Amino acid sequence: MPEATTARAALIPLDALAGMGLTREITELPAVLVSLVESAPTHVLCVADRLSPEAAARILAAPRALLLYGRPNQALLAEDPAAAAEAGRGDAGALTILLRDCRSPLEVQDVSFRPLGSLVRGAWAGTIRAAATRAWEGGAELRLELAASERREPAEACLLQTPRLGDLDDRLDRLPPDEFDGIQFSLWAEGAFLLGPPGRELPSFGGISFWRVGGTGDGALFVGLGREPSPALALPLLLRALGAKPGHVLFWLPTPVVVQVPWQSLTPLDRRAWREARGWQARRGTANAGAGAGVTGR
Numbered sequence: 001m002p003e004a005t006t007a008r009a010a011l012i013p014l015d016a017l018a019g020m021g022l023t024r025e026i027t028e029l030p031a032v033l034v035s036l037v038e039s040a041p042t043h044v045l046c047v048a049d050r051l052s053p054e055a056a057a058r059i060l061a062a063p064r065a066l067l068l069y070g071r072p073n074q075a076l077l078a079e080d081p082a083a084a085a086e087a088g089r090g091d092a093g094a095l096t097i098l099l100r101d102c103r104s105p106l107e108v109q110d111v112s113f114r115p116l117g118s119l120v121r122g123a124w125a126g127t128i129r130a131a132a133t134r135a136w137e138g139g140a141e142l143r144l145e146l147a148a149s150e151r152r153e154p155a156e157a158c159l160l161q162t163p164r165l166g167d168l169d170d171r172l173d174r175l176p177p178d179e180f181d182g183i184q185f186s187l188w189a190e191g192a193f194l195l196g197p198p199g200r201e202l203p204s205f206g207g208i209s210f211w212r213v214g215g216t217g218d219g220a221l222f223v224g225l226g227r228e229p230s231p232a233l234a235l236p237l238l239l240r241a242l243g244a245k246p247g248h249v250l251f252w253l254p255t256p257v258v259v260q261v262p263w264q265s266l267t268p269l270d271r272r273a274w275r276e277a278r279g280w281q282a283r284r285g286t287a288n289a290g291a292g293a294g295v296t297g298r
Contacts, residue, residue, distance in 0.1 A: 004071070005069050005070060005071055005081050005084045005085045006050050006051075006069065006070075006071075006072075007050070007051045007056050007067045007068070007069055008047060008048060008049065008050060008051060008068060008069060008070045008072075008074075008077060009045065009046060009047040009048065009051070009067070009068035009070070009077045010029075010045075010046045010051065010056075010059045010065060010066065010067055010068065011034075011043050011044075011045055011065065011066045011068060011097075012043060012044045012046065012059060012062055012065045013042065013043050013062075013063070013064050013065065014033075014042060014043060014044065014234075014236050014237060014240075015240065016062040016063045016064060016065055017044065017062070017237065023054075023055070023058065025052060025054070025055050026046070026055055026058065026059070026116060027115060027116050028115050028116070029046040029047070029048055029055075029115065029116050030046065030047050030048065030113035030114065030115065030116075031044050031045060031046045031047075031113060031114065031115065031116040032044070032045050032108070032112070032113050032114070033045075033234060033236075034108060044116065045097075045108065046059075046116055047077070047095070047113065049072050050072070051067070066079055066099070067079070068084075068097065069081040069084040069085075070084045071084070071085075075094065075095055075096060076095075076096045076097075076098070077095065077096070077097050077098070078097070078098035078099075079098065079099050079100050080098070080100060083098050084098070094107045094108060095107070095108040143229075143230055144223060144224070144227040144228070144229060144230070144252060144254065145227060145228060145229075145230040146226060146227060153211035153212070153225070154199060154200065154201040154202075154211065154212075155201055155202050155209035155210065155211060155225055156195065156196050156197075156198065156199070156200065156201070156202055156210065156211060156212045156222070157193065157194060157195045157196065157202060157209070157210040157212070157222050157251070158193075158194050158202055158205050158207040158208060158209045158210060159188075159190075159191055159192070159193055159194075159207050159208040159210070159251065159253070160191045160192045160193075160194060160205055160206070160207040161190055161191040161207060161208070162190055162191045164191070164205075164206055164207060165191065165192060165278070167205070167206060168192070168205065168274070169274070169275075169278075171205075172269075172270070172271045172274055173271065177270055177271070179203070180269045180270060182196060182197040182200065183195070183196050183202070183268070183269040184266040184267060184268055184269060185266065185267055185269045185273075185274065185277070186261050186262075186265045186266050186267065187277050187278070188259065188261070191207070193251060193259075193261055193266075194207070194269065195249070195266060198212065198216050208224060208253070208254070209224065209225045210222035210223060210224055210225065210251060211223065211224075211225055213228075213229065213235065213238065214235035214238075215235055215239075217249075217263060218246070218247045218248060218249060218263035219239065219244065219248075219249075220249045220250070221235065221238060221239060221242070221244075221249075221250045221252065222249070222250065222251050222252065223251075223252040224252070224253070224254050227254070229252070242258050243258075244260065245260055247262060247263050247264065248260040248261060248262055248263060249261045249263055249266070
């Protein structure tokens with residue numbers, strides 16, 4: 001007698017997660033971040049031997065979420081239960097997904113599934129409020145906490161506050177240009193942000209140091225050394241909760257204030273560019289040498 005086809009998995013858009021009440025059963029589902037149309041993750045894929053009726057109903061209530069059907073131990077999941085029943089077991093080396101709106105099967109290969117709760121670490125069970133409040137209806141406010149582990153991430157960025165800007169003037173005069181290779185800067189109302197290449201320790205400039213939570217280029221998020229976001233959400237959820245604007249780098253200050261620096265305002269650090277930017281700032285009294293940094297949420 002053939003094994004019965006049942007609801008075994010769900011494909012949930014990341015932005016729909018914010019509106020779901022995540023029960024313990026759902027947070028314990030094996031899950032992985034996947035991308036359907038972009039290079040960045042767009043969905044969470046959750047897979048189990050069988051979804052309970054309660055979990056399936058809660059998932060279906062989320063906008064654009066899909067249930068996927070299959071047989072136990074079948075390496076193939078389908079949006080249409082009939083398609084799953086008619087299909088074979090699939091390739092054991094990959095998970096094949098059949099969607100009604102996709103002509104070709106989708107394959108998920110070489111991934112490690114983790115409990116959904118570990119992707120968003122923290123027992124959050126509500127929606128994200130306005131970015132200005134950075135709070136969860138389920139209770140916990142999105143905040144910076146002292147890092148629980150002793151790991152030492154490289155300090156890839158720093159904020160030089162206004163009284164320390166003269167120190168950088170002197171340093172640029174004294175040191176050879178190659179000391180500043182790969183470093184970019186952007187002036188702000190309260191100082192200057194300095195950003196080094198990904199993965200490389202920035203030389204000590206005496207300011208507030210930041211480590212990279214994730215992302216490269218625009219869309220990167222930095223927080224102060226020794227602190228970490230809590231709950232420790234996946235980067236796309238963190239950026240959404242903090243109200244990230246396209247084309248900006250986010251610096252989460254201890255104050256707590258989130259400063260959004262336009263990626264295009266970052267300029268290679270050298271003596272001439274620094275002096276021109278400082279002079280321009282002094283003449284115009286503006287907040288940033290480029291398009292201007294934005295501040296969100298206290």
